Amino acid sequence: MGMPYERVTMKGQPLRILMVTPGLDGHWRGKVTVSQALRDAGMEVVYGGNMAPREIAEAAVQEDVDIIGLSILSAAHLRLVELTLHALEGKGIKDIPVVVGGTIPEEDIPMLKEMGIIEVFRPGTPLRDITSFFQSRFARRAAP
Amino acid sequence: MERTFCSGSGIEIKEVYAPEDLREFDHARDLGMPGAPPLTRGIHKNMYRGRPWSIRRYSGFGTPEETNKLYKTELEMGQTGLSIAVDHPTSCGLDSDNPKAIAEVGVAGVSVDSLLDMEIMFEGIPLEKVATAIISGPFPSAPLTAMYFLMAEKQGIDIKRLRGTSYNDVMGVGGYLWRPDQIAPRHQLRIIVDCIEWCSEVAPNWHPVNFDSYNYREQGINAVQELGMLLANAIGYIEEEKRRGRIPLDNFIRSFSFNMGAHNDFFEEIAKLRAGRRMWYAIARDRYGTEDPRCWQFRLHVQSSGCTHTTQEPYNNLIRIAYQVLSAVLGGAQSVHGNAYDEGLCLPTEESMLLSIRTQQLLQHETNVINTVDPLGGSYYIESLTNEIEKRAWEYMKEIERAGGIVSAIETGWIQSEFKKAMLEHERRVNSAEVAVVGVNLFKLPREPYKVPIFRPDLKAPEVQVERLERVRRERDTARVTQALRDLRQATLDGENVMPGVMEAVKAYATLGEICDTWREAQGIWECPMRG
Numbered sequence: 001m002g003m004p005y006e007r008v009t010m011k012g013q014p015l016r017i018l019m020v021t022p023g024l025d026g027h028w029r030g031k032v033t034v035s036q037a038l039r040d041a042g043m044e045v046v047y048g049g050n051m052a053p054r055e056i057a058e059a060a061v062q063e064d065v066d067i068i069g070l071s072i073l074s075a076a077h078l079r080l081v082e083l084t085l086h087a088l089e090g091k092g093i094k095d096i097p098v099v100v101g102g103t104i105p106e107e108d109i110p111m112l113k114e115m116g117i118i119e120v121f122r123p124g125t126p127l128r129d130i131t132s133f134f135q136s137r138f139a140r141r142a143a144p
Numbered sequence: 145m146e147r148t149f150c151s152g153s154g155i156e157i158k159e160v161y162a163p164e165d166l167r168e169f170d171h172a173r174d175l176g177m178p179g180a181p182p183l184t185r186g187i188h189k190n191m192y193r194g195r196p197w198s199i200r201r202y203s204g205f206g207t208p209e210e211t212n213k214l215y216k217t218e219l220e221m222g223q224t225g226l227s228i229a230v231d232h233p234t235s236c237g238l239d240s241d242n243p244k245a246i247a248e249v250g251v252a253g254v255s256v257d258s259l260l261d262m263e264i265m266f267e268g269i270p271l272e273k274v275a276t277a278i279i280s281g282p283f284p285s286a287p288l289t290a291m292y293f294l295m296a297e298k299q300g301i302d303i304k305r306l307r308g309t310s311y312n313d314v315m316g317v318g319g320y321l322w323r324p325d326q327i328a329p330r331h332q333l334r335i336i337v338d339c340i341e342w343c344s345e346v347a348p349n350w351h352p353v354n355f356d357s358y359n360y361r362e363q364g365i366n367a368v369q370e371l372g373m374l375l376a377n378a379i380g381y382i383e384e385e386k387r388r389g390r391i392p393l394d395n396f397i398r399s400f401s402f403n404m405g406a407h408n409d410f411f412e413e414i415a416k417l418r419a420g421r422r423m424w425y426a427i428a429r430d431r432y433g434t435e436d437p438r439c440w441q442f443r444l445h446v447q448s449s450g451c452t453h454t455t456q457e458p459y460n461n462l463i464r465i466a467y468q469v470l471s472a473v474l475g476g477a478q479s480v481h482g483n484a485y486d487e488g489l490c491l492p493t494e495e496s497m498l499l500s501i502r503t504q505q506l507l508q509h510e511t512n513v514i515n516t517v518d519p520l521g522g523s524y525y526i527e528s529l530t531n532e533i534e535k536r537a538w539e540y541m542k543e544i545e546r547a548g549g550i551v552s553a554i555e556t557g558w559i560q561s562e563f564k565k566a567m568l569e570h571e572r573r574v575n576s577a578e579v580a581v582v583g584v585n586l587f588k589l590p591r592e593p594y595k596v597p598i599f600r601p602d603l604k605a606p607e608v609q610v611e612r613l614e615r616v617r618r619e620r621d622t623a624r625v626t627q628a629l630r631d632l633r634q635a636t637l638d639g640e641n642v643m644p645g646v647m648e649a650v651k652a653y654a655t656l657g658e659i660c661d662t663w664r665e666a667q668g669i670w671e672c673p674m675r676g
Contacts, residue, residue, distance in 0.1 A: 019676065023248050024232035026321035029363060029451075032564055032676045033571040047676030050322055052244060074232065075491055075601065079247040103455065105489050105598045123455040123488055124584045127575050 015138055018065040020048030020056055022084045025074035030101055030123070034069065037127035043134065053080070053087035060088065060096055067138065072102040078111065085116055097138075101130075152409030153366035155532050161524035169527060174422070178517040182425040184418050184530070185518035186476040187441040192514035197472075198479035199504045200225030200445070202279060204254035205491055206605045208265035211254040215269055217494070221501050225479060227277040228265070229253040230288070231605075235281040236323045237660030240609035244324065250605025252491070257609060258616050258655045262291040263298065271301050276308040277354070277445070281323050282332050285312040286339045286643065287659045290650040293347065309351040309401055309445075310343075312336045313359075315377060318672035319554045320359045320563060327663050328670035329554045335642055335663070337384050342643035344395040351401040353381065354445070361405040362451045364567035367416045368533055372540030373559070374402060375423055377550045379541075382432055390641075397428055398438040403445045406468035406475075408452050413468070414520060415529035417444060417475030423534055445479040446472035453488045457583040458596050461485035466503050473513055474520055480504055486596055493599040557673030564675075613655065620653040628652045629662050636666045 019035045021027070028049070035045040046063045048056065060068055068088075072080055081100065088096065100112060101121040109120045118137075121130055149157045158165075169175075176182055179189030188194060201223065204211045215226050231253040233245035239257050240249045249255050256262060278288050289310040293303045314336060317329045326332070336353065343352035357374035365373070378400060385396045404420070406413050424442035428434050448468035453461040462485045469482045482500040484492035492500070507513055520526045547553040554560070573579040580586045632645035649659050 023246075024236055024238075024244060024324060025248070025252070026232075026323050028322055028674060028676065029567045033567055035676045036568050037571075045676070049674065049676065050324060074248055074252050076247045076251045079603070083247060103488055103490070106592070107598065124581070126585075127571065 015043045015067060015134060016046065016063065016065045017043055017067045017069055017134070018046045018048050018056070018060055018063060019069045019071065020059070021050045021071045022053050022056060022080040023072075023074060023076065024050060025072070026050065027071070027073045030073065031071040034071070034101060034121075034127065034130060037131055038134065041131040041135065043131075053083040054090075056084055057087040057091040057093060060093060061091060065096065067134070068096055068098045070098060070100045070102075072100060072104070075103070077102065077104055078108065081112060081115055081117060101125075151367075151412040151529070152407060153368045153412060153533070153536070155412070155529070155536070161528050163524065165524050165528045169531070174531070175521060175527070181429070181440070182422045183440060183442065184422040185521045187421065187443065187478070189517075191476060191517040192473075192508075193517070196508050196514060197477055197504075198225040198275065199223050199501055199508075200227055200277065200479050200481055201497065201500060202227050202229050202447070202481055203492075203497070204229040205231075205252070206250040206254060206601055207608045208254060208256070208261040209608075210250075210602075210605075211265050212267055212269070215265070218497075218501075219269070219274070221498060222505060223501055225275045225277065226269070227279050227481075228256070228288070230280045230284070231255050234284060234288075234656060236325060237281070237283040237656060238325065239613060239655050239657030240606065241613050242657060246606075249609050250603070251601060255605055255609045256288060256291065256656065257613050258653050259291050259294055259650050260612065260616055260653065261609075262288075262295040266295055266299070271296050271299060272305060274307075278308065278310050280311055281316040281321070281326075282312050282314055282336055283317065283323070283326055283660055283663075284656050285310050286335050286646050287650055287656055289339060289343075289350075289352065290643070290646045294647065294650055303347050305349060306347055307349050309354045310339065311356060312339060312353040313356040313377070314380075314551060315356070315360060315373070315554065315559070317554065318670070318674055319550075319559050320363050322672060322674050325660075325664060326670050326672070327667045329551045331663070331667045331670075333381070333384055333551055337381060337388070338641045338643055340381070340396060340399065341385070341391050342641055344391055344399060348399075351399050351443070353399070354401045354403050356403040358403050358405040358447045358449075360563075361407065361449065363563035364451070364570040365563065366566070367407065367409070367412050368536040369540055369562070369566070370404065371416055371420055371423070371533065371537040372544060373550070374404065374420070375427060375537070376541045376544040378402075378424075379427065380550045383549070386432075393432055394434045394436040394439055397432065397434055398436050400439075401443040401445065403447065405449045406446050406472045407449045408464070408468070410467060410471050411526060411529060412533070413471040414475040415526055415533050417446070417472070417477065418518075418526070418530045419534040419537060420444070421476070422530070423537065444477045445481070446475070446477040447481040448472075448483045450483055450487055453483065453485070454581060454584050455488040456592065457589075457594055458485050458489060459594050460583055461488070462499060462503070465500065469503055470507060470513070473507055476518060486599070489596065490599045491601060493597050495597065555673070557675070560674045616653050616655065624652040625649070625654045625658070629654055629658060632659065633662050633666050636663060
């Protein structure tokens with residue numbers, strides 16, 4: 001795979017990530033721990049809590065984020081990802097990569113990737129694997 | 145340096161325990177006999193010899209029709225209690241046709257929009273033989289309870305004879321879990337306490353509140369914090385009723401029930417349940433002076449801890465669950481839920497569901513652990529640990545008191561920050577392997593060795609529910625609904641008990657969303673201080 005998101009490295013700023021759960025599922029432990037790990041690794045996290053797909057698209061633009069992290073534990077991941085990607089498309093957002101974390105059965109990962117999800121992190125993933133994925137895949141910021 | 149051994153909550157554990165560890169231990173004062181004060185050894189004299197614990201799973205999914213079928217299967221497997229696990233929209237008090245509900249109707253629980261759904265869900269279920277737990281966030285708890293009662297009445301069963309539990313735990317309003325469109329915790333507590341007062345008259349065998357520290361624990365806190373928060377929460381309810389003075393405290397407290405988690409530290413979990421019983425006795429009897437022995441009973445449902453399960457090597461969870469269930473039983477629980485091993489992957493399959501029931505049946509019928517009451521009572525270690533947990537939990541309760549009590553602590557964000565600290569610390573310890581997770585950070589294999597079946601819910605619930613809602617709205621007496629909701633609003637504003645109004649609205653087939661909207665309009669939507 002190539003590095004289609006080089007634009008991120010050109011900004012000269014830390015990576016900015018919107019961390020959010022689409023829909024009503026109030027589980028927050030995964031979002032909170034991953035957010036903290038990303039911050040500890042020098043990234044900026046906009047903690048979105050829970051949002052409707054439309055609100056996610058709006059927040060992504062407003063907050064000028066580089067990446068969207070969706071946390072989903074409700075078993076409705078396929079539908080929620082579909083709705084969220086659709087909402088992003090509706091806002092004309094094509095170049096913000098989306099990653100997913102949560103209770104996702106392994107066999108659903110190819111499906112999610114086909115839909116356009118860049119990576120899926122399941123429970124038990126070491127936090128350093130997540131932070132280093134962000135750092136290597138999207139590269140560290142270039143000095144301004 | 146010598147290695148130190150610590151319990152899950154950080155209590156340093158000695159190499160061996162001996163009589164000198166219990167030098168100040170007074171058998172009559174601290175232990176007593178089962179069924180007798182201070183109830184440390186169990187709330188009943190003969191415990192499981194008289195009646196085994198109820199085997200109850202957290203269940204419900206999809207449409208009320210599908211859940212009805214599931215209940216029948218569970219009863220056939222020999223389960224003795226039912227639970228209504230509702231979906232996220234229902235738990236938030238939103239109807240299935242609310243735009244916010246779009247992807248989650250019937251997904252992680254069953255959708256309940258109106259009395260009609262409850263009627264369908266319990267068709268052909270022998271209500272007099274089962275105790276049902278209605279598991280939801282606190283906001284819809286009163287209307288869901290009303291739906292269950294009215295459904296039973298329609299089946300010709302006297303409400304006074306119904307057995308079961310409503311959750312009604314105020315911590316579920318943004319304390320441990322974020323939920324949208326909620327009224328403030330103090331307003332919810334008011335509705336909850338109304339429901340408890342009303343049930344004490346109308347449904348004396350019902351438990352209108354279940355303090356649910358299982359869910360607090362799942363946020364990463366330890367056994368001591370879990371117990372402290374749980375008891376501090378119950379105290380907040382009692383203080384509210386004391387302030388009101390509407391019914392005798394004996395009538396108010398006697399129906400309380402509790403739901404704790406069973407985590408990995410085997411002996412600490414047992415000691416926690418024992419300490420909880422002794423502390424509750426001190427609270428109900430000594431602090432509030434109740435005289436009805438039912439008030440002193442720390443009635444416990446225990447659930448194996450979902451957050452200890454792993455997505456990797458999911459069959460390992462079967463073993464974890466079995467140990468946790470055993471700790472609940474040795475700790476004297478009245479009702480137990482063993483998780484399904486696959487909950488870190490999907491909703492339980494029929495096979496994983498059966499295994500969780502079998503785990504408990506094996507314990508009840510093959511291991512003879514039920515033969516004697518509190519088999520670990522008197523152990524130097526268990527009694528020392530019980531004492532230590534009690535001491536630390538009282539201390540933690542003082543901290544909660546300093547934060548203004550549970551309701552204030554939720555509204556100010558104190559509780560949420562306790563959870564946040566705990567979850568980050570736990571994650572740090574797992575990532576540094578200070579806490580072992582077999583198959584994940586210890587003895588990890590390069591490849592997943594097990595292939596487990598994944599349950600795929602049939603997602604027809606949204607269509608079915610939206611269609612049924614439309615039909616309910618079309619066929620009901622609109623004028624009666626409007627009047628009922630208007631009266632409910634007035635009762636809410638006037639500070640009267642809201643339950644008669646809720647019953648009338650439910651009877652008129654007002655929807656759950658409409659009832660909760662009435663409260664939202666009357667009391668405003670609360671901004672939850674849950675921050676990441």
